[in-house]
Structure formats: structure tokens, C-alpha cells
Amino acid sequence: MNANRTPQQLTRYLQTLEASLADAPTSARHEILADVQAHADDALEQGRTIDKVLAALGPVQEHAAQYRSELGLPAEPPIDSRRASTILHGAAVILGILTGCFVAFLMLFSGSPFEPPRSHVNDLMMKTLVGLHGLGLALFAFIPALLAVLSLVLPQKARMPVAVANAGSSRQSRSPRSACSMCRLRC
Amino acid sequence: MEPARERIATNIRKGVLEYCVLSLLSQREMYGLELANSLVVRGLTASEGSLYPLLARMREAGAVETRWESPENGRARRYYAITSNGTALLEVFAEVWGDIAAQVDELLKEQA
Numbered sequence: 001m002n003a004n005r006t007p008q009q010l011t012r013y014l015q016t017l018e019a020s021l022a023d024a025p026t027s028a029r030h031e032i033l034a035d036v037q038a039h040a041d042d043a044l045e046q047g048r049t050i051d052k053v054l055a056a057l058g059p060v061q062e063h064a065a066q067y068r069s070e071l072g073l074p075a076e077p078p079i080d081s082r083r084a085s086t087i088l089h090g091a092a093v094i095l096g097i098l099t100g101c102f103v104a105f106l107m108l109f110s111g112s113p114f115e116p117p118r119s120h121v122n123d124l125m126m127k128t129l130v131g132l133h134g135l136g137l138a139l140f141a142f143i144p145a146l147l148a149v150l151s152l153v154l155p156q157k158a159r160m161p162v163a164v165a166n167a168g169s170s171r172q173s174r175s176p177r178s179a180c181s182m183c184r185l186r187c
Numbered sequence: 188m189e190p191a192r193e194r195i196a197t198n199i200r201k202g203v204l205e206y207c208v209l210s211l212l213s214q215r216e217m218y219g220l221e222l223a224n225s226l227v228v229r230g231l232t233a234s235e236g237s238l239y240p241l242l243a244r245m246r247e248a249g250a251v252e253t254r255w256e257s258p259e260n261g262r263a264r265r266y267y268a269i270t271s272n273g274t275a276l277l278e279v280f281a282e283v284w285g286d287i288a289a290q291v292d293e294l295l296k297e298q299a
Contacts, residue, residue: 028243031253035219035239038265042220045262058236066237070244 007050010040013060020064023077032067089152096145103141200231205241205250206280207231212251212269213277222267242267250276 014033021029036057043053057063068075204226211217211225219239226232245251250273257263269277 028247031246032239032243034265035242038262039219039223039235039239041262042218042264046220056235057239058234063236063240066240067243070240071247 006037006041007044009050009054010037013054013057016060017064017067020061020077021067021073024067024071024073028071089148092148093145093152096142096148100142100145104138107138107141197233200233201237203280203284204232204237205245206277206284208238208241208245209250209269209273209277209280212267213274216266216268218264218266245273249273 014037017036018029018033021032024032039057040050040053043056044050058066065075067073068077207226207229208222211222217225219242222242223232223235223238226238227235232238242251246253249270251267252270253265253267255263255265
């Protein structure tokens with residue numbers, strides 16, 4: 001295994017831990033994440049599997065609860081913008097996919113306004129937008145869905161530009177407030 | 188009796204883990220995994236997950252301090268070291284532990 005590459009499970013573990021400690025002082029949170037990351041990197045280097053490493057650290061929620069108790073934080077983090085933004089992200093993805101399907105469906109069966117109607121029945125398919133421009137055209141309908149998914153799967157650092165593009169591309173379907181809480185992931 | 192044994196051990200370890208960490212660090216500086224391994228080998232902690240939250244609190248309380256060491260080849264590591272504050276705490280613990288352990292031993296001897 002390449003020791004320089006962080007396994008996805010570890011990344012997810014760290015992200016969950018970070019989110020569960022969102023209300024901890026920033027410096028403490030950074031040190032916690034650095035500690036756990038360093039522990040895992042060292043353990044992986046010594047030949048342990050990532051499953052064993054994470055099992056020894058314990059379930060992430062339990063681990064986070066221990067941190068909260070040791071740092072004197074309330075047992076439950078206050079409902080924060082992260083959870084809300086995750087729900088909004090999910091809604092945006094679903095909405096994007098549904099809209100994409102609908103628009104693609106219209107492209108399959110509706111004609112181009114720029115083409116004069118032909119009389120021949122066999123030309124019916126040729127007259128539709130997809131018939132004229134190829135199936136690839138329908139993929140454009142899924143761009144908003146793709147943007148919404150990207151902002152969920154990209155690493156934190158790369159999310160900002162996508163979040164901005166996202167806010168622009170789907171302004172009609174979501175309120176400005178939702179775009180704002182999305183940005184707070186980084187702000 | 189296994190569950191009872193596990194529960195008793197967990198409770199006692201919880202109370203002394205902090206001072207076991209201080210004791211290990213009073214011998215020399217250690218990085219996270221090194222500390223975790225030493226504790227697990229001695230059976231002083233069952234879960235590595237409880238070590239790091241504890242270290243976070245000890246750092247906040249000023250019983251330990253950390254420093255990064257970046258070797259020329261290899262990854263940078265954070266080393267934990269005991270502070271004078273931590274040393275004083277460890278001395279107090281040693282006294283308390285000595286008293287309690289002696290009393291408990293005596294009690295168990297009487298019972299036997």
C-alpha cells in the first residue's frame with residue numbers, strides 16, 4: 001500500500017470526527033485531527049490494515065463523544081450548519097437528477113424550433129433535438145446534478161468554486177440562504 | 188464473571204490512565220502511536236481511542252506539551268513531553284496510589 005495516500009475510510013473518519021467537534025475551539029480541533037491522522041499514518045506504516053486501525057480507535061461517534069467529554073463540551077454538538085447543508089446538498093442532487101431526466105425526456109421528443117417541420121414520418125426522430133445534435137446533448141441536462149454531486153465528493157479545499165458555481169446554476173431551485181449555508185462549509 | 192472483570196478493569200483504568208501516560212512520558216518523550224502501543228502492551232488501556240481525547244485534555248491543562256519533529260526522511264511527528272506541572276501531578280498521584288493500593292491490599296489480605 002502506498003503510505004502517502006490517505007485511505008478513503010480514514011478521510012471519512014476524520015471528516016465525521018471534525019464535524020462532530022464543530023463547536024470545539026479551532027486550535028483544539030486541528031490538533032485532534034492532526035493527532036488521529038498521525039496515529040493512523042504511523043500505524044499503517046507499521047503494517048496494520050486501515051480496518052484494524054479504525055477498529056482500535058473505536059466507532060467515530062464514541063471517539064468524538066470522548067473528546068467532547070474530555071474537553072468539557074456539551075454531550076451533543078448544537079445543530080449546526082453542516083448537517084443542514086448536508087441535507088440541502090442531498091436535496092440539490094435529487095432535484096438536479098429529476099430535472100435532468102425531465103429535460104432529457106423533452107429533448108428526446110420535442111423538435112427543434114430552428115428546423116422547419118418535415119412531412120415524412122420516418123424523419124420524426126431526426127427532427128427532435130437529440131436526433132439533430134446526438135445523444136450527448138441530453139447529458140447537458142445533467143450538469144446541475146453533476147455540480148451538486150461534485151460539491152459533496154470533492155475534497156474540502158476544492159469545494160468553494162463548485163459551491164459558487166452551484167449557487168449560480170441552481171439559483172431558481174434553491175433559496176439564497178441555502179447557498180449561503182453551503183459556503184459556510186469553508187467560511 | 189468475564190463481563191464483571193471487564194467492567195471493573197475499565198473503571199479502574201479510566202482513573203489511572205492519565206497518570207500512566209505521565210509516568211511513561213517522565214521516562215522519555217513519545218509520539219502518539221508509541222504511547223498507545225506502550226499502554227496497550229501493558230494492558231493499561233483497551234482502546235486507543237480513549238488515549239487521544241485524554242491527551243487533548245492534558246495538553247489543555249498544561250500537564251503535557253507537544254512539539255513537532257520533522258526528520259530528514261520520513262513524516263513529521265508530534266512528540267509529547269511531560270511539563271513541570273505534569274511532573275508535580277505525577278508525584279501527588281504516586282503518593283495517593285501508594286496509600287490506596289496499600290489499604291486495598293491489606294483489606295483483601297484480611298478477607299483471605
